[in-house]
Amino acid sequence: MKLTLRRSMPVLLALLLVGAAVLIGWRFNHDLALATARAAQGGVLLPTRCGLVEYQQAGTGVPLLVVHGSGGGHDQGMAFAGTLARHGVRVIAMSRFGYLGTPMPSDASVAAQADAHVCLLDALGIGRAAVMGGSAGAPSALQMAIRHPDRVRALILLVPLAYKPAARADSAPPMSAWIEATMMRLIGSDFLFWAALHVTRDQAIKVVLATPPALLKTASPSEQARVNAMLENILPVSSRAKGLISDTATGKHLAPAPLESIRAPTLVISARDDRYGTYAGRSTPPVKSPGRSSSASIKAVIPGLDMTPR
Numbered sequence: 001m002k003l004t005l006r007r008s009m010p011v012l013l014a015l016l017l018v019g020a021a022v023l024i025g026w027r028f029n030h031d032l033a034l035a036t037a038r039a040a041q042g043g044v045l046l047p048t049r050c051g052l053v054e055y056q057q058a059g060t061g062v063p064l065l066v067v068h069g070s071g072g073g074h075d076q077g078m079a080f081a082g083t084l085a086r087h088g089v090r091v092i093a094m095s096r097f098g099y100l101g102t103p104m105p106s107d108a109s110v111a112a113q114a115d116a117h118v119c120l121l122d123a124l125g126i127g128r129a130a131v132m133g134g135s136a137g138a139p140s141a142l143q144m145a146i147r148h149p150d151r152v153r154a155l156i157l158l159v160p161l162a163y164k165p166a167a168r169a170d171s172a173p174p175m176s177a178w179i180e181a182t183m184m185r186l187i188g189s190d191f192l193f194w195a196a197l198h199v200t201r202d203q204a205i206k207v208v209l210a211t212p213p214a215l216l217k218t219a220s221p222s223e224q225a226r227v228n229a230m231l232e233n234i235l236p237v238s239s240r241a242k243g244l245i246s247d248t249a250t251g252k253h254l255a256p257a258p259l260e261s262i263r264a265p266t267l268v269i270s271a272r273d274d275r276y277g278t279y280a281g282r283s284t285p286p287v288k289s290p291g292r293s294s295s296a297s298i299k300a301v302i303p304g305l306d307m308t309p310r
Contacts, residue, residue, distance in 0.1 A: 054101035059085025069135030098243030
């Protein structure tokens, strides 16, 4: 009896492993299908003179072009700013190069992306718009204000990825090589990213969202749900991988921008404890607009501001 049981153990173990693999595979495919449908919701592919651009819009009133950050797309932009549609704002959320339905062109430079923002406005028949760029979406929003000042009525940069002078100290420790390598693996695989959400969620929150997990645990249930939704909505990461890789490369080769040429009223909001270190690239001193005695740039620096989305 004992011998028979001992011989059957490998078979039982194999059956358990197969069953677990089938269950995990089913759950992954189910979640990925939901994520893919969610990411496509509301998105429209619009032909422009700069190529296809995916976008969605809501509301009527003052046009606001929302330029999403890393891991985003039109869905992230609308999730972030969509409530403004109830307050007299026409929210236009687009997908940058390599994100979701917007293809990656041969020239994916920040300048080319800024030009594509203008092409989108042209295709929508919009002359001027307020422009909001968050994180890795800030460089092209900034360049749009510099290259096309007549098209930008106001500029808002939220924890912007920006050039940092070499003499200025880092505001956060540089990302280690192994963390960057891990992130590159995660963004190359829907399954690995999905698995990380279920197995090492705290690490995913810390590395991907640059938010301390311990801090998140002190937030309200609604805020915790908001952060978790933001993380989960990065799926399907494979549809955003080209954009994420491009953002990583762009962040390593940022150059000084002629900030003095910006004419639009500008609000820059930075956070000292952003784990991506964007605070070190904040604009100082405030930008002076030609012909104006007052500063066109208002810096909002909130000491100790946590990066939990609100």
